[in-house]
Amino acid sequence: MTPPAISDGVTDGPARRTIDVPGLRLAVHLWGDPAKPPLILLHGGRDHARSWDRVARVLADRYSVVVPDLRGHGESDWHPCGRYPMEEYVLDLATIVDDMGLAPVTIVAHSLGGNIAIRYTGALPGKVRRLVAIEGLGFSPKQLAKRDAETAPERLRDWIERTRATEAKPARRPADLADAMARLAEANPGFDADLIRHLAVHATRVAEDGALMWRHDRRILSVAPFEASAAQQHQLWGAITCPTLLIYGTASGASNPLTDGRAEKMPAARVALIEGAGHWVQHDRPEAFMAVLEDFLAEG
Template identity: 50%
Template sequence: MNQAPRDGWITTQRLRLHHVEWGDPAAPPLILVHGGRDHARSWDAIASAFADRFRVIAPDLRGHGDSDWVSDGSYEMADLVADMAALFDGLGIARASVVGHSLGGNVALRHAGTYPDRVSRLIVIEGLGPSPKVAAEIAARPIADRMRDWIGKQHRMSAAEQRSYDSIDAATARMMAANPRLSPDLARHLTVHGSRTGDDGRVRFKFDPAVGNMSPADISQAEKHALWAAVTCPVILAYGKDSWASNPAEDGRDRHFRDASTALFDDAGHWLHHDRRDAFIAMMQDFIG
């Protein structure tokens, strides 16, 4: 699909984490962080648009792509943010522009609130987490109920076998069923780089099935808002008009930022950087340079 990137690795918290790079290592860094159950190579097309003037870096989050899985199947947001900090440290990055999608946007945003001096520009694609309405509904449930739900899901995931497919074509069809907006070529690209074939000849996606069961013991909404308010760089909150996600300009979440604007994309869902790639790249070029 695009020129193959260079592979790299860092080790943090006893995990070996993979990343890929494009462009001149001496150029200004641009970090692209994928969403849940995705992988670094989903950024190939966007990376190729910036590799002539940036050192473009795309990590595989823990439990995703070619990075290690955690041994206990428990994926905490604090650990993902620590991994992001380790990427900056391990690659000697003092300051970077960052783009994050969904889970990756949430991670990138918390990292930027924790280390404001490290981030010069930030684009968060539907990465603020639940809307205020949904967050209130979650918080209204007793913690014991939420804990039991999480524990039950952990046990079921531990007992279940990872889903497999008899061919790349079958796995690609599953990818397209999950996101009908994907073109056949893009769906195949995402599948080829996001799966591996086992000794039994079956194709399995690389992500740990447990990544979808986040712990109920996360920081509070007030603490999230404090991290958002601590971000000092300009921020774009990007949303697809056809997405299920709530618009932060309408639900009030944008007011927690010092310098944020909301960008809405017509004819786009949750994966708006795929659905409207050219428009998204144009926005990035105007914002990041």
């Protein structure tokens, strides 16, 4: 299925509402008839909700599609102290589901969003009907082993240094929309021009000084020094009871959960590999992605 063209027209886009979480206000974009079965699309790090527009348009005829901007991203508030631990993202998702009365909900999530959705589903399995995580398992076993081999003092010192370095480094703002588009195109050469422009429009805003800036808080990249261990993550994965699909691109460089042992830790899941797709599977191979997604959703 070929995804439809993207339009940024005011009347052609999603409706919008906000959800309050402690100290922050989250933007939520809404597609389709709210009376239809709910489906959440969750974006990844340094991304935004509107990157899902093509997918949302396809699904909106059958679902009430709910697309949040994660804290620190898109039109949602930034944390005043720049702290974005995983458990806060999961709490935000729980708040959205409960406040909007979405459970049991289908979730389709990418990267950071996938990691959030997997943990949420493991903690509250009765809330999720079906789950699709696109490259969302987080660090590979090798990366986790390397991290866990560090001593606590080493990890804390490293986090302090990285956090201070981020705070001290000036933000690299785009000069204008064309510059933002050029940067996105350079990083993602497989994306079509229409998509690049759409992503850039919604990834930037005008700051108080009149200059353009990215909509995501660059401090989201500061990974917490003490995160869930591999064993704790496996407990969450094993607690998932709903049908689950893990999607990976063969050209992404990510560790394959079929061969690295992670798929065995998630009995409810199966893995779909999309040939030639990088990390942004839904953008790199949109037709193949939509075919796999539609087949999985149709089973329900």
